[in-house]
Amino acid sequence: MTEKETKLQALNDMCKNTLNETLQITYTDLGEDYLVATMPVNERVYQPDGILNGGATMALAETVGSPTSMLAIDLNKFSVRGIEFSANHLRSVKHGNITATGKIIHKGKTIHLVEIKIVDDRGRVISLCKLTNYILAK
Known part of the structure; x- marks a missing residue:
């Protein structure tokens, strides 16, 4: 198993x-500055009218945003806490999968700003999110 596969397995196992x-x-x-995750769009994540719930979309974004910072720090010395989150939902989804890609766009000593782009199966952006993470010394 490669180092990348080992890290992905560890991330999935902790969940x-x-x-x-x-x-x-x-x-x-x-990668060094990004993380990708997928989520199926089905009845588990629907609003009552049968489309993807924005809260579920935000949960996916947070699930990518904090660990993106975790991959960029020494977890023996630091931990990550999300302190601000924003989301713009641009289109709705009824079925298929959505994919979130988190990338660090600012990496300071105590603050990381992570952009999370969420796309549908056709590559269309459905949500654009930003998460500010605070890096805490243990």
Whole structure:
């Protein structure tokens, strides 16, 4: 198993018995400054009118945003806490999968700003989110 595969497996393993498992979120790719996860759009994440709930979209974004910062720090010395989150929902989705890609756009010593772009199966942006993470010394 490659280092990348090992990290992805570790991320997915830490999500057992969490909201990630409930929403069927899976980490699928990562790099030094980005992380990717997918989530199926089905009855688990619908609003009453049968489209993707914006809150579920935001849960996916948060699920990518905080660990994106975690990958960029020494977890033996620091931890990550999200302190501000914003989302612009641009289109609705009824079925398929959505994919979130988080990228650090500012990496300070104590603050990271992560942009999370969420796309549908056709590559159309459905939401654009920003998460500010505070990096805490342990």
